Amino acid sequence: MPPIVACAKTTPPRDRVRDVAAGLFADRGLDGFKMRDLAARLGVSVMTPYRYFENKEAILACVRAHGFACLADTLDGVAGEGALEQRVAALAAAYGAFALAEPARYGLMFGPAPAQSPGAVEVRRQEARVEAAFTVHAHGLSEAGLRCAEPATLGRLLWSTLHGVAVLHLGGQLPQVDLGGALRHAARALTIACAGVAA
Amino acid sequence: MPPIVACAKTTPPRDRVRDVAAGLFADRGLDGFKMRDLAARLGVSVMTPYRYFENKEAILACVRAHGFACLADTLDGVAGEGALEQRVAALAAAYGAFALAEPARYGLMFGPAPAQSPGAVEVRRQEARVEAAFTVHAHGLSEAGLRCAEPATLGRLLWSTLHGVAVLHLGGQLPQVDLGGALRHAARALTIACAGVAA
Numbered sequence: 001m002p003p004i005v006a007c008a009k010t011t012p013p014r015d016r017v018r019d020v021a022a023g024l025f026a027d028r029g030l031d032g033f034k035m036r037d038l039a040a041r042l043g044v045s046v047m048t049p050y051r052y053f054e055n056k057e058a059i060l061a062c063v064r065a066h067g068f069a070c071l072a073d074t075l076d077g078v079a080g081e082g083a084l085e086q087r088v089a090a091l092a093a094a095y096g097a098f099a100l101a102e103p104a105r106y107g108l109m110f111g112p113a114p115a116q117s118p119g120a121v122e123v124r125r126q127e128a129r130v131e132a133a134f135t136v137h138a139h140g141l142s143e144a145g146l147r148c149a150e151p152a153t154l155g156r157l158l159w160s161t162l163h164g165v166a167v168l169h170l171g172g173q174l175p176q177v178d179l180g181g182a183l184r185h186a187a188r189a190l191t192i193a194c195a196g197v198a199a
Numbered sequence: 200m201p202p203i204v205a206c207a208k209t210t211p212p213r214d215r216v217r218d219v220a221a222g223l224f225a226d227r228g229l230d231g232f233k234m235r236d237l238a239a240r241l242g243v244s245v246m247t248p249y250r251y252f253e254n255k256e257a258i259l260a261c262v263r264a265h266g267f268a269c270l271a272d273t274l275d276g277v278a279g280e281g282a283l284e285q286r287v288a289a290l291a292a293a294y295g296a297f298a299l300a301e302p303a304r305y306g307l308m309f310g311p312a313p314a315q316s317p318g319a320v321e322v323r324r325q326e327a328r329v330e331a332a333f334t335v336h337a338h339g340l341s342e343a344g345l346r347c348a349e350p351a352t353l354g355r356l357l358w359s360t361l362h363g364v365a366v367l368h369l370g371g372q373l374p375q376v377d378l379g380g381a382l383r384h385a386a387r388a389l390t391i392a393c394a395g396v397a398a
Contacts, residue, residue, distance in 0.1 A: 029311075031231035107311060110370050112228075127372050156373055156381060157388055164363020171309050173326050174355055182355060189356055189392035 014052040017042065018066060021049075021059045026104035030060060030112070054118050060108070061119025067109040068126035074098050075133035080140040085191045091137055092162055092187035096179050099166040106170065110163075134159045157193070161186050213251040216241065217265060220248075220258045225303035229259060229311070253317050259307070260318025266308040267325035273297050274332035279339040284390045290336055291361055291386040295378050298365040305369065309362075333358045356392070360385050 011019065020041050025033055033056050039046045053059045078094045080087060099106045114120070134155035141154070165186050169179045210218065219240050224232055232255050238245045252258045277293045279286060298305045313319070333354035340353070364385050368378045 029228055029230045031228045110366065110372070111310070112306060115371070124371075124374075131373065153384055156367075156376060157385060159372075160363035160367055160381065160385060161360045162363070163367055164359035164361070167309065167366060168355075168359055168362055172314070172323075173309070173358075174330065175323075177355060182359065185352055186356060186359060189389070193388035193392045 017049050017052050018059065018062045021056075022063045022105055022108065025060060025063060025108055030056070033060075057114050057117035058119045060113055061117045061123050063105070064109050064113060065119060065122040065126045067105050068123065068130050071098055071109070072126060072129035072133050075130065075137070078137070080137060084141060085188070087137070087141065088158075088191045089184065089187040091158065092183040092190075093180075095162040096166060096183045099170065100179060103170050106166070110167070131155065131159065158190060161190055216248050216251050217258065217261045220255075221262045221304055221307065224259060224262060224307055229255075232259075256313050256316035257318045259312055260316045260322050262304070263308050263312060264318060264321040264325045266304050267322065267329050270297055270308070271325060271328035271332050274329065274336070277336070279336060283340060284387070286336070286340060287357075287390045288383065288386040290357065291382040291389075292379075294361040295365060295382045298369065299378060302369050305365070309366070330354065330358065357389060360389055 017038070021033075021038055024038055024041060028034075028037070035049055035056060036046050038049055038056075038059075042049065049059070053062065074094055075091070078090050082090075113123075132155075135152050136155075138151035138154035138158060141151075162183065165182045166179070168174050169177070169182060174182065216237070220232075220237055223237055223240060227233075227236070234248055234255060235245050237248055237255075237258075241248065248258070252261065273293055274290070277289050281289075312322070331354075334351050335354075337350035337353035337357060361382065364381045365378070367373050368376070368381060373381065
């Protein structure tokens with residue numbers, strides 16, 4: 001399994017704990033994750049990670065929040081130009097590339113997590129950024145003169161469809177389909193739906 | 200948390216091990232699952248579960264395969280009659296109801312699992328049944344005179360979209376939206392996409 005996030009030596013210590021922990025979560029799961037194993041991977045004393053995080057639940061929340069923040073940044077970076085079909089296809093391709101680049105992190109982001117952990121508020125904040133990014137794209141599609149649904153609704157539909165394609169692919173439920181092809185098809189269907197959903 | 204599957208006293212022993220194990224997996228995760236805890240919940244000796252399953256991975260595979268089999272049965276039972284929008288809405292409602300009825304089991308079905316475990320072949324077989332059920336529904340939509348994509352492709356799109364809506368809802372990523380409303384909207388978009396996707 002490739003490392004979840006490459007860590008430069010100049011990475012701030014808290015971020016380094018987060019990134020190394022992400023790999024350990026991916027390998028062992030939430031229950032198999034031990035703070036002493038994390039310290040060993042970091043090459044530090046057992047107590048050092050506690051300088052930065054209250055407990056392992058707080059670390060997982062930080063991993064998830066960072067993942068959603070990166071996803072929001074990715075979506076914000078997709079150009080909102082060109083014809084409708086091109087815009088939706090660009091959004092779909094960027095989403096798929098994000099999921100495929102680090103499937104273990106993607107699984108952690110959407111996987112089970114304690115709702116009340118320290119850091120859960122930040123997770124929600126970053127999740128809302130992703131939703132907002134989709135809404136912005138939906139606004140752009142609406143401004144292109146399409147008979148769109150309300151942008152927030154359409155944004156959620158975009159996210160749901162692309163996420164569904166990605167997780168069925170990553171979960172092995174659609175072994176005969178490549179992700180790129182499935183996303184292109186979804187983008188095409190979404191384009192048509194965007195044009196007519198409020199008709 | 201409600202029990203994953205209610206077990207009648209007449210349930211065959213292997214099925215009872217599977218169903219009680221499903222609850223334990225939901226509570227503890229794959230790594231936290233201990234065969235001795237399973238035996239305790241069943242009220243049997245530590246070795247008894249091994250009469251029916253090689254190991255915990257084999258049990259998880261059985262839980263997952265059974266879940267996909269139930270999902271396939273659910274989808275097969277959706278009536279393929281009425282107007283296009285009604286058919287798609289019925290499919291969406293049935294899918295959402297399945298996911299909401301037992302979210303813990305739904306999470307196990309699509310969650311991480313060892314690919315090489317005993318029983319993985321049966322999981323794949325039942326997953327393929329779900330995919331086939333969607334394809335059958337897509338055939339039905341096609342026969343309604345719509346300019347549909349190839350039914351297998353359209354079936355996968357149906358599944359992906361509904362699954363994406365369900366898992367974002369269950370994961371808490373869309374806290375301000377009720378699942379029924381999101382599914383109705385997705386069904387509407389899919390109806391439009393079905394009508395035009397091959398245009």
